[in-house]
């Protein structure tokens with residue numbers, strides 16, 4: 001205890017606590033914050049400045065660390081200014097990189113309401129409105145899938161990776177009810193889309209199944225799971241004495257955004273009586289579009305679904321839903337007793353305690369942003385976001401097809417496009433040299449701050465990849481991207 005604390009009366013607080021908790025301070029700082037943020041967002045959204053403020057990561061760590069330890073301290077506005085000047089500008093129209101959206105800015109204000117008042121949930125009592133909002137959001141997503149909210153269940157969790165792990169844990173425990181206490185038997189396997197996100201394999205490692213017991217389901221020529229071959233694999237696994245915990249399909253898979261034929265896959269799973277898990281972390285939002293939702297036909301037959309709202313529902317990270325078709329499975333993931341939290345004398349209330357079915361005990365109120373946007377604008381907002389970004393991607397694909405020096409590597413099913421730049425001078429170059437060109441151009445482009453795009457590997461070779469996940473990106477930005485890539489190739493040529 002500090003000397004200062006020792007000498008204070010009940011009415012007095014130590015000076016720093018007083019400063020940190022003063023209501024006036026909070027009011028002043030929030031006004032400053034609102035001005036700084038709105039000016040910053042307005043500039044970025046109109047395309048001013050660089051997309052990524054490229055810096056050596058080590059220098060950034062030193063700078064952040066220096067601010068924490070500088071004897072003179074720093075003002076609030078200086079700290080916020082530094083954060084804004086040093087970040088990735090996802091709201092810049094030329095941000096078309098990873099599957100992280102230019103989120104709807106005002107959605108964050110709902111999140112902030114939860115964080116300022118600190119409403120973390122584990123039990124309903126600790127975040128009654130957060131719990132209500134989460135349930136309402138889950139209900140809305142379940143209806144979009146085509147489920148009856150009375151007979152299904154779900155939860156929100158911190159990201160698609162954790163969501164997939166939670167769903168696969170449930171599948172594991174349903175398949176092997178003793179696994180929680182006794183571990184997983186040797187003959188357990190998971191069959192996963194060959195392009196499944198790495199978190200599926202990682203889940204197998206974490207859940208004691210083992211990464212080597214992921215069996216890859218082969219893909220067709222559009223990188224979608226092939227149902228006939230899946231059937232063959234399930235027959236063979238059965239003949240070999242293996243027990244399949246789940247078939248993990250993708251809607252869509254990360255590399256090129258391929259949607260598996262879920263209806264056909266559901267037929268195969270039904271025939272073999274196997275749990276169907278659909279990772280719709282990216283593609284779930286497509287259900288909001290009456291034009292594109294057919295890509296997910298059959299999803300309503302899945303046993304579990306992961307749907308990230310912080311991807312194609314354009315709310316800030318994180319807000320990932322795990323959805324179970326059968327309500328009975330809602331407690332199957334975690335079979336734990338915590339009498340200090342869960343009150344067996346009021347089982348009706350326990351139904352609303354999120355901690356029973358999530359990895360997290362204390363959990364942020366993850367549903368606020370989605371709930372706020374849905375309540376303010378209606379579900380049509382999400383339909384427009386899907387239709388608009390998918391249309392922009394189709395436009396970009398046409399530009400690539402028409403340009404002699406670009407090669408689109410697939411027709412886009414959604415808002416992901418992978419392609420290569422192969423100028424005439426490189427037409428006869430080796431695969432290695434063409435791969436090296438993609439990496440070189442991409443690095444130069446992001447360091448320039450003109451665009452943010454990503455790189456990937458497809459069939460062992462490097463390629464460029466965009467996710468058009470910013471509704472502010474224009475057709476001109478996309479046309480100009482091709483010119484920027486050509487320019488970077490010239491500037492970086494030896």
Ligand SMILES: Cc1ncc(COP(=O)(O)O)c(C=O)c1O
Nearest residue numbers: 099159160161197252254281282
């Ligand atoms: C298909 C798919 N599943 C899961 C994830 C992981 O989601 P998160 O980054 O929210 O953990 C991703 C991320 O891009 C994804 O594309």
